[in-house]
Amino acid sequence: MTDVLTVDQLTVTFDVDGDVVRAVDGASFTVGRGEVVAVVGESGSGKSMxxxxxxxxAPEGARATGSIRIGDLEVLGADEQVLREVRGRRVSMIFQDPSAALNPVFTVGFQLAEAVRRAEGGLDRAAVRARSLELLRAVEVPEPERRLGQYPHELSGGQCQRVMIAMALAADPDLLIADEPTTALDVTVQAEVLDVLRALRDRTGTAILLITHDMGVVADIADRVVVMRRxxxxxxxxxxxxxxxxxAEYTRELLAAVPRMGATNLEARPTPATEPAVxxxxxxxxVVEYGGALRGHFRAVDDVSFTVGRGEILGLVGESGSGKTTIGRAAVGLAPITDGSVLVEGTDVAGARRASRNTMRRRVGVVFQNPLRSLNPRYTVGQTVAEPLRQILRMPSAEVGPRVERLLADVGLDGGFRERYPHELSGGQRQRVAIARAVALDPALLIADEPTSALDVSVQARVLDVFRELQERLGFACLFVTHDLAVVDTLCDRVVVLHRGRIAEEGPRDAILRAPQDPYTRRLVQAAPVPDPVEQAARRSARLAALSG
Incomplete structure (x- = not known):
């Protein structure tokens, strides 16, 4: 097999305050033609670098030694002219967040045409359009003619990712580098994108270097694996x-941290002798609708009913656009309630008087998906956790400090973290701070919106352990919004499955995940990857057979 990429003793260093920091330390591996090689590891392992x-x-200030060859061409230390010829033509890259990588002010067709013209100079407008449509069809974008005239915000996350793949393939590169290409995608969309990448590899022989922390994705598509640490x-x-x-012991730790459907050892929580009256x-x-007379109405949530009792964790699952985040926002008064009602401890979120609503909101904590965006970058960790204590409870300053210490200890952070800022923390540490802030007021209800989806598997496991321990000790009710069914299986008591704004199925965790009755739920369960290449291959074959049948 001809090697498309050869990395030999690569070392990348940075000078940080006079100290030499090694981001990559003597890494060596190869990627052959038509091969998928996954580079895995936690944040900071050096895989993206x-x-x-x-x-x-590489970022400014990086000093690289060793060798990186694309075929027979040495690119490490090459001048910009050589690199311009390599990028896009011999090597292309797709990124984690396609909505950020695509320009929001230009149509998909304009951006794709730009990539085609750069790859194949001298084409007229008709030829560029024909090639653009060919690329969209190759990555299985539905209604490609229509998509050319749309803007990125009018496409789903999976469709945007397919457009990015189409742009990367404009020059028929030998190597495609995919940096966390499915992290933010739902399980069904993730499966579809992996199918597209696999089909491209099989059809064109394009080699793929996959950068990921998702061991289920690795099991689904990778031929070989490179594990990096520090x-x-x-x-x-x-x-x-x-x-x-x-x-390696580290590899065993990574695999042990992956949540697996059907492998949970959690015992069912004891149900109270009598259900609470409220x-x-x-x-x-x-019912939640958006829009108006000019643009029409879009119904995001349609006749949804469920309850969450004290001490219970309810998993709200479904694809993007299913309405799950909108329901969470409605529970704290951040989404318009068109019809029906949402009550927190008997208080109507929309209909109560202002004083009652303010009292109710003090009893609700929220943990968001991206803690870096939800934490104030100008506040230290101590100030962040103390803010609700000072602003809402009006707690005396003498009591705030010890309370903040206890809250940080509850989420596994010692007092040394109090003076740090969010940018000085890892993703898992930031999420722990967000959880500490959310439980600072001893909430009756905690709403967690995809709180672990962007975290490495080992960090995710630690955050889930913290979350579970807090919930069992404090007894708050929890609405856990997620698309990760393995996390649902690990954490939740009951499950509500949403599809296009309506409830497709609901019930106890085991009943929904082990014996789903609704076809949509079965499709979700079948699409969820498992960290076992042999089992995953069998599941993929069964899923594709069901789709073709």
């Missing part, structure tokens, strides 16, 4: 071999 260095887009390669081998018999969250025939 390796990919950026291969593209010649800049070093600690293990490499075939996907089947690494998953079946990992040699549930903590009571959603009754909820």
């Amino acid at each position: 390796t990919a950026m260095t291969a593209m010649g887009i 800049g070093e390669v600690v293990e490499r081998g075939t996907a089947v071999g690494v998953f079946a018999d990992p040699a 549930p903590v969250l009571d959603v009754r025939h909820l």
Whole structure:
């Protein structure tokens, strides 16, 4: 097999306040033609830095030694003219967040045409349009003629990612570098994008370097695996071999941290002898519509009813656009309630007087998906956690400090974190701070909106442990919004499945995940990847057979 990419003893260093920091330390691996190689590891392991260095887009101040060859061409240290010829033509890259990578002010067709013209100079307008449509069809974008005239915000996340793949393939590159290409996608959309990448590899022989922390994705598509930790390669081998018999202790820790459907050891929580007369969250025939007379109305939530009792975690699952986040926002008064009602401890979120609503909101905590955006960058950790204590409870200053210390200890952070700022923390540490702030007022209800989807598997496992321990000790009701069914299986008591704004199915966790009755729920369960290449291959074959049948 001809090697498309050869990384040999790559070392990337930075000078930080006079100290040399090694982001990559002697990494070596290859990617052959038509091969998918996954580079995995936690944040800071050096996997993305390796990919950026291969593209010649390492951050300013990076010093790289060793060798990176694209075929027989040495690109490490090459001048900009050589790199311009390599980028797009021999190597292309797709990024984690397609909505950020695509320009919001230009249509999809304009941006795709720009990539086509750069790859194939001298084409007239008709030829450019024909090639653009060919690329969209190759990545299975529905209604490609219509998509050319649309803007990125008019496409779903999966469609935007397919457009990015189409742009990357405009020059028929030998190597496609995919940096976390499915992290923010629902399980069904993720499966579709992986199917597209696999089909492209099989049809064109394009090699793929996959950068990811999702071991289910690795099991689904990778031929070989390179495991990195703190800049070093600690293990490499075939996907089947690494998953079946990992040699490195770190690899075993990574695999052990992956939540697996059906593998939970949690015992069912004891149900109270009598159900409370008033549930903590009571959603009754909820309807949420957006729009107006000029643009028409869009119904995001349509006649949804469910309850969440004290001490219970209810998983709200579904694809993007299913209405799950809108329901969470409606519960705290951030989404318009067109019809029906949402009650928190008996208080109507929309209909209560202002004083009653303010009292109710003090009893609701919220944890968001991206803690870096939800935390004030100018506040220290101590100020962030103390803010609700000072502003809402009017707690005396003498009591705030000890209370903040206890809250941080509750989420596994010692007092040394009080003076740090969000940018000085890891993703998992930021999410722990967000949880500490959310429970500062001892809420009756906690709404968690995709709180672990962007975290590494080991960090996710630690955050879920913290979350579970807090919930069991404090007894708050929890509405857990997620698309990760393995997390639902690990954490939740009951599940509500949403599809296009309506409830497709609801019931106890085991009943929904082990024996789903609704076809949509079955499709969700079948699309969820498992960290086992052999089992995943069988599940993929069964899923594709069901779709074709």
